[in-house]
Structures are given as structure tokens and as C-alpha cells.
Amino acid sequence: xxxxxxxxxxxxxxxxxxxxxxxxxxxxxxxxxxxxxxxxxxxxxxxxxxxxxxxxxxxxxxxxxxxxxxxxxxxxxxxxxxxxxxxxxxxxxxxxxxxxxxxxxxxxxxxxxxxxxxxxxxxxxxxxxxxxxxxxxxxxxxxxxxxxxxxxxxxxxxxxxxxxxxxxxxxxxxxxxxxxxxxxxxxxxxxxxxxxxxxxxxxxxxxxxxxxxxxxxxxxxxxxxxxxxxxxxxxxxxxxxxxxxxxxxxxxxxxxxxxxxx
Numbered sequence: 001x002x003x004x005x006x007x008x009x010x011x012x013x014x015x016x017x018x019x020x021x022x023x024x025x026x027x028x029x030x031x032x033x034x035x036x037x038x039x040x041x042x043x044x045x046x047x048x049x050x051x052x053x054x055x056x057x058x059x060x061x062x063x064x065x066x067x068x069x070x071x072x073x074x075x076x077x078x079x080x081x082x083x084x085x086x087x088x089x090x091x092x093x094x095x096x097x098x099x100x101x102x103x104x105x106x107x108x109x110x111x112x113x114x115x116x117x118x119x120x121x122x123x124x125x126x127x128x129x130x131x132x133x134x135x136x137x138x139x140x141x142x143x144x145x146x147x148x149x150x151x152x153x154x155x156x157x158x159x160x161x162x163x164x165x166x167x168x169x170x171x172x173x174x175x176x177x178x179x180x181x182x183x184x185x186x187x188x189x190x191x192x193x194x195x196x197x198x199x200x201x202x203x204x205x206x207x208x209x210x211x212x213x214x215x216x217x218x219x220x221x222x223x224x225x226x227x228x229x230x231x232x233x234x235x236x237x238x239x240x241x242x243x244x245x246x247x248x249x250x251x252x253x254x255x256x257x258x259x260x261x262x
Contacts, residue, residue: 076135146188
């Protein structure tokens with residue numbers, strides 16, 4: 001019971017400290033343009049941005065852009081996970097397979113994602129397919145690399161102990177290798193999600209008529225600066241929500257580690 005109380009106090013203290021820096025940041029954002037230290041034409045006070053945000057939400061336009069961006073991000077990211085995790089497991093577990101495909105993987109991995117966007121547009125058109133493809137390409141590599149690393153860095157003692165009991169390769173992989181590599185895979189998925197969100201905005205700025213990236217660049221072109229910052233704030237909040245959701249899923253998937261430590 002005492003341990004839980006101390007843990008709760010620690011969480012409360014961390015929360016207050018984290019909230020304090022955000023309050024200071026917002027206060028400075030409101031103050032500096034208001035007193036003229038920063039030109040409010042280029043950085044409106046946070047109150048103006050908040051009002052623009054409320055208007056965009058009430059009109060329904062912002063929700064539409066958010067849903068479109070999330071749909072694109074989910075499809076590209078989910079496809080990357082479905083391909084990268086099995087491929088990474090195969091490359092990490094079978095050395096011969098890795099040596100065979102690694103040169104091609106390295107060539108594509110070291111090619112700039114956005115540099116290939118015109119190629120995707122040429123083959124897939126300016127529609128949704130090219131955007132999903134570029135998101136898939138962006139999110140694929142961190143998930144793949146972390147999955148390979150997770151499989152390769154399993155404690156050799158665990159593998160030797162399991163083999164000493166004459167277990168099958170399927171049992172060894174399912175009970176030892178896969179659980180041990182989950183933290184690394186989860187880390188790669190979090191990095192992939194962050195990269196996919198960044199590339200999503202860039203892709204929507206280049207060739208889209210909807211989505212948060214389009215909303216940001218369109219607001220800037222039309223000098224609707226409060227609306228531009230409101231869209232950026234929404235993008236930051238979405239990134240935080242996605243990151244914390246993936247952290248929560250990672251903790252759920254690796255709960256066995258905490259039980260062992262206890």
C-alpha cells in the first residue's frame with residue numbers, strides 16, 4: 001500500500017512539473033505577440049489561435065481534414081507493420097535469407113522517401129494510392145530494422161537453455177525469441193508511426209486537396225495564419241495521442257517483464 005502511495009505521489013509530481021512548462025510556454029506565446037516583441041501577423045497570440053480552432057471545429061471542416069489524414073496514415077502504417085514485422089523476423093531468424101535480400105533492402109532504405117514521391121505519383125496517380133504508398137515506405141524501415149535487431153539480440157543463454165531441453169524450433173521461436181523481441185519491435189513501430197506522420201504532412205502539402213498537411217499549406221497561402229497554427233496544434237496533439245497509445249500497447253504486450261521483475 002505504501003509503495004502505491006509513493007508511486008502515486010511521484011506520478012502527481014511529474015504531472016505537475018510537465019504541466020508547468022506547458023503553461024509557461026502558452027503564457028509566453030500569448031504575451032510576446034500581444035506586447036509586440038514578436039509580430040502578431042506572423043505569430044498570433046494563442047487566444048486567437050484557440051478561437052480559430054473553435055470556429056474550424058464548429059464548422060466541421062477541421063474534423064473532415066483530421067479524419068482524412070488519419071485514414072491515410074492508418075492504411076500506410078498498418079500495411080508497413082504487416083510487411084515489416086514478418087519480413088524482419090525472417091531476416092533476423094534465417095541468416096541465409098538475410099544475406100540474399102539485404103542488398104536490395106539497404107538500397108531502398110537509403111533512398112530518400114520524399115525523393116520517391118514523384119515516382120509513386122507517376123505509377124499510382126495523384127490520388128490516395130500514392131499517399132498510402134509513400135507512408136508505407138516511410139514507416140517500413142524503422143519497423144523492419146528494429147524487428148531484425150530484436151530477433152538477433154535475444155539472449156543466447158535463453159536460446160541455449162531452451163535447446164538443451166530439446167524443444168522444437170517452432171516452440172523456441174514462439175516461447176523465447178518472439179516474446180524477447182517484442183520490446184524492440186514495439187519501439188520500431190513507435191518510430192515508424194512518428195515518421196509516417198511527418199511524411200503524411202509533407203505528402204499532403206505537395207499533392208492533396210484535403211488533410212491536415214493541405215490545410216496548413218493552404219492556410220499559409222491564403223494568409224490565414226491563426227488557422228494555420230490551429231492545424232499545427234491539432235497535428236501535435238494527434239502525434240502525442242498516437243505516441244502514448246503505442247506506449248500503452250507496448251506496456252500491455254510486455255507486461256510479463258514487470259511480473260518477472262516483481
